[in-house]
Each structure stands twice: as C-alpha cells, then as structure tokens.
Amino acid sequence: MHRILFALGLLAGTMLAPAAASAGQIPGPASAADIPISHKDRLYAAEQFSNTVSVSDPVDNRLLGVIRLGDPQPGNLSPLYKGQVLVHGMGFSPDHKTLAVVSIGSNSVTFIDTATNAVKHTTYVGRSPHEAFFTPDGREVWVTVRGEDYVSVIDAGSFEEKLRIKVPGGPGMQIFSPDGKYGYVCSSFNPQTVVISLADHKIVGSVKQASPFCPNIAASADGKQVWFTLKDIGKTQVFKAEPPFDLVKTLDTGPITNHVNLVVNKKGSFAYVTVGGSNEVKVFRTDDFKEVATIPVGNLPHGIWPSGDGSRVYVGLENADQFAVIDTLTNQVIATIPIGQAPQAVAYVPNAVPEGDGLQNLMPLGAAGEAAHLKLAPRGAGSKTAATSVSLFDQGLTQILQAAVSGLEPKKPYVLALSSRADGGGALQPLSTFTTNPAGSAIVNAVGPIRQIVEARHEDERRFLVVATSTEGKAGDVVQVQVQ
Missing domain, CATH: 2.130.10.10 (YVTN repeat-like/Quinoprotein amine dehydrogenase)
Known part of the structure; x- marks a missing residue:
C-alpha cells in the first residue's frame, strides 16, 4: 500500500508539473x-x-x-x-x-x-x-x-x-x-x-x-x-x-x-x-x-x-x-x-x-467619487456612434474636465468648446485647443464650473460641449456634438 501511495504521489507530481512550469x-x-x-x-x-x-x-x-x-x-x-x-x-x-x-x-x-x-x-x-x-x-x-x-x-x-x-x-x-x-x-x-x-x-x-x-x-x-x-x-x-x-x-x-x-x-x-x-x-x-x-x-x-x-x-x-x-x-x-x-x-x-x-x-470615498459623465458623437450621427467620452470631476464649485477625444483627422488642430445650441450651430465659447496625435485622438483638459453650465435647467443658460476644427486659433466647423 505504501508503495502504491508513493507511486500515485509521483504520478500526481508529474501531472502537475506542466501547470507549475507555467505558473x-x-x-x-x-x-x-x-x-x-x-x-x-x-x-x-x-x-x-x-x-x-x-x-x-x-x-x-x-x-x-x-x-x-x-x-x-x-x-x-x-x-x-x-x-x-x-x-x-x-x-x-x-x-x-x-x-x-x-x-x-x-x-x-x-x-x-x-x-x-x-x-x-x-x-x-x-x-x-x-x-x-x-x-x-x-x-x-x-x-x-x-x-x-x-x-x-x-x-x-x-x-x-x-x-x-x-x-x-x-x-x-x-x-x-x-x-x-x-x-x-x-x-x-x-x-x-x-x-x-x-x-x-x-x-x-x-x-x-x-x-x-x-x-x-x-x-x-x-x-x-x-x-x-x-x-x-x-x-x-x-x-x-x-x-x-x-x-x-x-x-x-x-x-x-x-x-x-x-x-x-x-x-x-x-x-x-x-x-x-x-x-x-x-x-x-x-x-x-x-x-x-x-x-x-x-x-x-x-x-x-x-x-x-x-x-x-x-x-x-x-x-x-x-x-x-x-x-x-x-x-x-x-x-x-x-x-x-x-x-x-x-x-x-x-x-x-x-x-x-x-x-x-x-477614509470613505466621499467627494472623491463625484463626477458627471458625457459623450460626444460626430455631428448628425447619434449616440450609438459616440467617439468621445467626457468626465467632469468635481473639485468643489468647479470641475476638471477630461475628454478622451477620438475619431478625428490625425495631426490636425481642434478646439473643445461650448455651444449655445445642441446641434452645435450656435455661438462657440472655446474651452481648450488641442492637436490630435497620429491616431486622430487626444486627451483634453479644462477647468471651470462646466457641469453647472451643461446641466443648467433654463434653456437660455444651458450650453453644450462640442468639438470644432481650428484655424489660427479660431473655431471653425463643428465636427462632434454632445449626445449625453
């Protein structure tokens, strides 16, 4: 019996060896x-x-x-x-x-x-x-x-x-x-x-x-x-x-x-x-x-x-x-x-x-977990094709905005801005200019009371995040609009 158990032990060790080698x-x-x-x-x-x-x-x-x-x-x-x-x-x-x-x-x-x-x-x-x-x-x-x-x-x-x-x-x-x-x-x-x-x-x-x-x-x-x-x-x-x-x-x-x-x-x-x-x-x-x-x-x-x-x-x-x-x-x-x-x-x-x-x-998560999340999509495409995610991280009365922008032309200048209209057709207020990388993407940051503006209850006060082309620092055509 001892010999049988010993042999089984050796066999088990042999069977486990490949797993141990890749552990x-x-x-x-x-x-x-x-x-x-x-x-x-x-x-x-x-x-x-x-x-x-x-x-x-x-x-x-x-x-x-x-x-x-x-x-x-x-x-x-x-x-x-x-x-x-x-x-x-x-x-x-x-x-x-x-x-x-x-x-x-x-x-x-x-x-x-x-x-x-x-x-x-x-x-x-x-x-x-x-x-x-x-x-x-x-x-x-x-x-x-x-x-x-x-x-x-x-x-x-x-x-x-x-x-x-x-x-x-x-x-x-x-x-x-x-x-x-x-x-x-x-x-x-x-x-x-x-x-x-x-x-x-x-x-x-x-x-x-x-x-x-x-x-x-x-x-x-x-x-x-x-x-x-x-x-x-x-x-x-x-x-x-x-x-x-x-x-x-x-x-x-x-x-x-x-x-x-x-x-x-x-x-x-x-x-x-x-x-x-x-x-x-x-x-x-x-x-x-x-x-x-x-x-x-x-x-x-x-x-x-x-x-x-x-x-x-x-x-x-x-x-x-x-x-x-x-x-x-x-x-x-x-x-x-x-x-x-x-x-x-x-x-x-x-x-x-x-x-x-x-x-x-x-410590509890508390205010460290407070943020609002939005999405931007190509103009006229709808929310199912959202290309850009935006987070508004609460810092008291202001927020740090971070946009993970993608789906744009590579190595081109753009501007993240606020528009007075949901379709991006209104006047634009620039937040941050940026240039896309070779993959047509960028991480863009801004700071301000942005959540209060994009979530404003009164229509005449509310603004919408957009991405527009940029020429010599001036906003041009809107290419992405807020869909969420």
Missing part, C-alpha cells in the same frame, strides 16, 4: 506559485484628480476606502499646501509589504504600508516623475523622472535617492526582468527604449520605438519578452528580453493605447492591452501574437493588472471612476467597483494584509 504572474518569475484570490489581497488605483489611492477587496469586488494623499482644487493651489498633486504612478515591493505611489504634480514618491495603509515616507525627486517600481531583490526603487532625463534610484531601506541613471529625455516607465538582471526603460519623449544592467546601472542595449510616446511597459514572467505601448500612434511593440534585445512584433492596437500587462492561465500566456479611444481591452497570445478577444469595458480604460493567480484582470476606467473586473478564462467583465477620480496606474498585491482586516487609515 507565476508578473512581476514575479514563472517559477513562482500562483496565489489564489483571497481577502488578504488588495487592489489599488492611483487617482489623479481626487489625489487618492483606492483600496479594494478582490473577493467581494468591494471598495474598502481610500488613502487620501492630497486635496482637490482649490485647496492644492495654496502656497502652504503640503499634500500630493496628480497621484498617478504605482508599484509594489517583492515582499508585498510596501506600495510606492508617484505624484506627478508634487514630484514625489509616497511609500505606503500595505497592511495598515499608513504612509511610511515621502521622497521628493525631479520634475514630473511618472512611474516607480522595486527591483526584484527589493533593495532599490527606480523612478522614471519623465520631466527630465534620468531614472532616480532610491534606496528601499532609507528611502533616500542614491544615484541617477542618465537616459534619453522623458523616461516613461521602467520594469525589470524577473531574474533581476535587466531594467527596461521606455521613453515618452524620444523613440528609444533602453536596457540597463542592474549590476552596475549601465545602459547595455536599446530598442527603437515606432513613436516617441511610450507610457507603459511589462516584462513576461518567463523572462523572454518585453511589451510596451505607444499612446500617440495606437500601437504595441514586443522585443526579446535578452541580448541583443531584438524587436519581434508591432501590433496595431488602437487610439489612446494606454497600458499592457501579461497573464498566464490554463489556456496559455496572454497580453492584455487597454485601448482608451475605443473603450476596450484587447487580448493577444504571446506566442503567435494573434488577437483572441476584444472586451468592451467602459470609458477610457487606463491601468491594468492581473490577480496573483491570473484568473482576473483589473482595469481602471479613467473616465468612469471604476474598476472593470475581467475573468481571464471567459474574457468577460464580471463586476465593476466604484473608485476615485480618474484612476491611472493600478496594482494588485497578493497577501498585502497577512493579518487583521486592513482597514486602518482608510
């Missing part, structure tokens, strides 16, 4: 065991206009509360203001105990204890940092200082900057090979991704980007591929993670291609790409690069991260103030979670709260 989710290695979803895990989003970090339980798909890192306008305009502004980037430590949160407007990295939600330390770096992530050994935190030309390397123990790695101007994001050998840094201002040796912090390779604007990058758990997105031209590129770092594929993903992340499940290995201009997530196999799914998720999908077992993918909807929860076996949205204003980077941290309820230092 492990990024940023960890493929050799790591998958971690089933539990109440100990936490889902985070960095929320740009409410200056909060939302904290959710992935079992219940429930918001637990927010960590308030700063105030909305006009409080953050004070010369004595000490909080953070434009909470945007996010990474976490290999031991899952620390969250690193980047705030673009206050040039900071805030380190948060995942078990207690308490701020451990805030480190200030150079102009307009974008993303931060821990090295696989947990000893350093690399911060891409996008407003300058270097990566700030912070000692993870002291939280002090220890050195700067000079790179092409405008570094967008960094991620590391699972074995801790290389750091991959793409650029938002130059068409070049560089590869840096962690051993000596020297550049050892480079990859030509198809465009200058890369906001996001991911390295596969098996150490073979690196994927990065190009927001301005709507493409995603893949290169080999080992020397000579050859480019192997360029994919057309769509206007306002935002973030990419990689998932391994029993069906294989997949890349999930958020496409803000079409409000979709596209799914590609990582072996033959075939597109296997297109998932409608909601307005302006941005950050994306898998669960510790790869069974779920969580998408921050920038113009919907929600998480969309995707089942990776069916590639269907199975839940949504209300969160703060304009979620950017997201992170899923398994076993973030080993003990206790993890509710310390959390």
Whole structure:
C-alpha cells in the first residue's frame, strides 16, 4: 500500500508539473506559485484628480476606502499646501509589504504600508516623475523622472535617492526582468527604449520605438519578452528580453493605447492591452501574437493588472471612476467597483494584509467619487456612434474636465468648446485647443464650473460641449456634438 501511495504521489507530481512550469504572474518569475484570490489581497488605483489611492477587496469586488494623499482644487493651489498633486504612478515591493505611489504634480514618491495603509515616507525627486517600481531583490526603487532625463534610484531601506541613471529625455516607465538582471526603460519623449544592467546601472542595449510616446511597459514572467505601448500612434511593440534585445512584433492596437500587462492561465500566456479611444481591452497570445478577444469595458480604460493567480484582470476606467473586473478564462467583465477620480496606474498585491482586516487609515470615498459623465458623437450621427467620452470631476464649485477625444483627422488642430445650441450651430465659447496625435485622438483638459453650465435647467443658460476644427486659433466647423 505504501508503495502504491508513493507511486500515485509521483504520478500526481508529474501531472502537475506542466501547470507549475507555467505558473507565476508578473512581476514575479514563472517559477513562482500562483496565489489564489483571497481577502488578504488588495487592489489599488492611483487617482489623479481626487489625489487618492483606492483600496479594494478582490473577493467581494468591494471598495474598502481610500488613502487620501492630497486635496482637490482649490485647496492644492495654496502656497502652504503640503499634500500630493496628480497621484498617478504605482508599484509594489517583492515582499508585498510596501506600495510606492508617484505624484506627478508634487514630484514625489509616497511609500505606503500595505497592511495598515499608513504612509511610511515621502521622497521628493525631479520634475514630473511618472512611474516607480522595486527591483526584484527589493533593495532599490527606480523612478522614471519623465520631466527630465534620468531614472532616480532610491534606496528601499532609507528611502533616500542614491544615484541617477542618465537616459534619453522623458523616461516613461521602467520594469525589470524577473531574474533581476535587466531594467527596461521606455521613453515618452524620444523613440528609444533602453536596457540597463542592474549590476552596475549601465545602459547595455536599446530598442527603437515606432513613436516617441511610450507610457507603459511589462516584462513576461518567463523572462523572454518585453511589451510596451505607444499612446500617440495606437500601437504595441514586443522585443526579446535578452541580448541583443531584438524587436519581434508591432501590433496595431488602437487610439489612446494606454497600458499592457501579461497573464498566464490554463489556456496559455496572454497580453492584455487597454485601448482608451475605443473603450476596450484587447487580448493577444504571446506566442503567435494573434488577437483572441476584444472586451468592451467602459470609458477610457487606463491601468491594468492581473490577480496573483491570473484568473482576473483589473482595469481602471479613467473616465468612469471604476474598476472593470475581467475573468481571464471567459474574457468577460464580471463586476465593476466604484473608485476615485480618474484612476491611472493600478496594482494588485497578493497577501498585502497577512493579518487583521486592513482597514486602518482608510477614509470613505466621499467627494472623491463625484463626477458627471458625457459623450460626444460626430455631428448628425447619434449616440450609438459616440467617439468621445467626457468626465467632469468635481473639485468643489468647479470641475476638471477630461475628454478622451477620438475619431478625428490625425495631426490636425481642434478646439473643445461650448455651444449655445445642441446641434452645435450656435455661438462657440472655446474651452481648450488641442492637436490630435497620429491616431486622430487626444486627451483634453479644462477647468471651470462646466457641469453647472451643461446641466443648467433654463434653456437660455444651458450650453453644450462640442468639438470644432481650428484655424489660427479660431473655431471653425463643428465636427462632434454632445449626445449625453
């Protein structure tokens, strides 16, 4: 009997070996065991206009509360203001105990204890940092200082900057090979991704980007591929993670291609790409690069991260103030979670709260969840062909307007304006001029008491959002009108 049980044990181990070989989710290695979803895990989003970090339980798909890192306008305009502004980037430590949160407007990295939600330390770096992530050994935190030309390397123990790695101007994001050998840094201002040796912090390779604007990058758990997105031209590129770092594929993903992340499940290995201009997530196999799914998720999908077992993918909807929860076996949205204003980077941290309820230092969503949502469509087309999503994020008496504009002519000047007539035929009051990117899209911002105007009860006071062509700064023909 003992021999039979021993033989069965060996057989079971053999049968489980293929699954174990493909286990492990990024940023960890493929050799790591998958971690089933539990109440100990936490889902985070960095929320740009409410200056909060939302904290959710992935079992219940429930918001637990927010960590308030700063105030909305006009409080953050004070010369004595000490909080953070434009909470945007996010990474976490290999031991899952620390969250690193980047705030673009206050040039900071805030380190948060995942078990207690308490701020451990805030480190200030150079102009307009974008993303931060821990090295696989947990000893350093690399911060891409996008407003300058270097990566700030912070000692993870002291939280002090220890050195700067000079790179092409405008570094967008960094991620590391699972074995801790290389750091991959793409650029938002130059068409070049560089590869840096962690051993000596020297550049050892480079990859030509198809465009200058890369906001996001991911390295596969098996150490073979690196994927990065190009927001301005709507493409995603893949290169080999080992020397000579050859480019192997360029994919057309769509206007306002935002973030990419990689998932391994029993069906294989997949890349999930958020496409803000079409409000979709596209799914590609990582072996033959075939597109296997297109998932409608909601307005302006941005950050994306898998669960510790790869069974779920969580998408921050920038113009919907929600998480969309995707089942990776069916590639269907199975839940949504209300969160703060304009979620950017997201992170899923398994076993973030080993003990206790993890509710310390959390605050209710409150005003951080207040926003109005509108849509614009080509003139005369109707609401079913809406091309532009608009959010009006409450900041007291005013709102920050953000429009994810798409469906326009590439590289052309336009103006977002208010019209006195619903069909756009009235006098126009410009809010913001902009030029579309090569994919015919743009992210447009404005500030003012806009919600009160577009929702006014009296007809003679109400105005309607439109997009018009622009010639020498003057509004021309209206091409998109408000339909919702």
